[in-house]
Amino acid sequence: MNIYSVLQIGDYHINHCEDFLITKKIGSNKILCAVMDGCSTAMESQFASALFGKILRQISIEKGYKELYETSQVDSLEDELKAVLKELFKEIIVLKNHLMLDEKELLTTVILLLYDMKTDKGIILSIGDGLISINGKITEFERDNKPDYLAYHLKEDFEEWYANQTQKIFFSQMKDVSIATDGISSFTTVKKINHNEKMDPVNYLLTDTENIDSEELLSLKLKKLEHYYGMKPTDDLAIIRITK
Numbered sequence: 001m002n003i004y005s006v007l008q009i010g011d012y013h014i015n016h017c018e019d020f021l022i023t024k025k026i027g028s029n030k031i032l033c034a035v036m037d038g039c040s041t042a043m044e045s046q047f048a049s050a051l052f053g054k055i056l057r058q059i060s061i062e063k064g065y066k067e068l069y070e071t072s073q074v075d076s077l078e079d080e081l082k083a084v085l086k087e088l089f090k091e092i093i094v095l096k097n098h099l100m101l102d103e104k105e106l107l108t109t110v111i112l113l114l115y116d117m118k119t120d121k122g123i124i125l126s127i128g129d130g131l132i133s134i135n136g137k138i139t140e141f142e143r144d145n146k147p148d149y150l151a152y153h154l155k156e157d158f159e160e161w162y163a164n165q166t167q168k169i170f171f172s173q174m175k176d177v178s179i180a181t182d183g184i185s186s187f188t189t190v191k192k193i194n195h196n197e198k199m200d201p202v203n204y205l206l207t208d209t210e211n212i213d214s215e216e217l218l219s220l221k222l223k224k225l226e227h228y229y230g231m232k233p234t235d236d237l238a239i240i241r242i243t244k
Helices: 045-069 077-098 158-163 201-206 217-227
Strands: 002-008 019-026 030-038 108-116 121-127 130-134 137-141 168-172 176-180 187-189 231-233 237-243
Touching: 002 019, 002 217, 019 045, 019 237, 030 045, 030 176, 030 237, 045 077, 045 108, 077 108, 077 121, 077 158, 077 168, 108 130, 108 176, 108 237, 121 130, 121 176, 130 168, 130 201, 137 201, 176 201, 201 217, 201 237, 217 231, 217 237
Parallel strands: none
Antiparallel strands: 002 237, 019 030, 030 108, 108 121, 121 168, 130 137, 130 176, 176 237, 187 231
């Protein structure tokens, strides 16, 4: 199994990349991946994305330790993802109060992927906008660029909030799965090229197998899109792609 990832600032952004990503093993059999996209019109959006990512990393590490030293009943994959989200929800509330953060400092989308290597099953949950590719089938979640951020719901009961989450996809027999922030849909031509070849950046990045043996798969594809096809994302971009 190969895991590729890339993070790139959008061509229209100047100071910070407001996207973030993490990939972390949970115990010996599971992998948690996440991509975050901070709200550009909020406050210091790069902080929100990085904060969510750091908390998810901490949760993954702690769950890995518990798996080593505690004997517990086997939960379903969705139950495990829900437990991760519940912990994220709780930690964000604690930090919001401790650091006296404004809601606008916590606005970021989150796409979570939890995959069990032993059972070859996975689940993806998108909280806000983003794009998912599962074995060649692409699903885009988009709410007219008005994502329903998790931070809007911190005062709600977690169980009720989670029950209303519909942007959820289950998969099995993984061959090629990707999660990406909505920056993947923002590619535009930034310079003239001396040929007439056309390229769909979404399919090229998420399903095409060129350079599949390189650890820098996604970076190489972004460079080719820029230098050969004259295309760059105008919005920040975070991608995680897993192949078997």
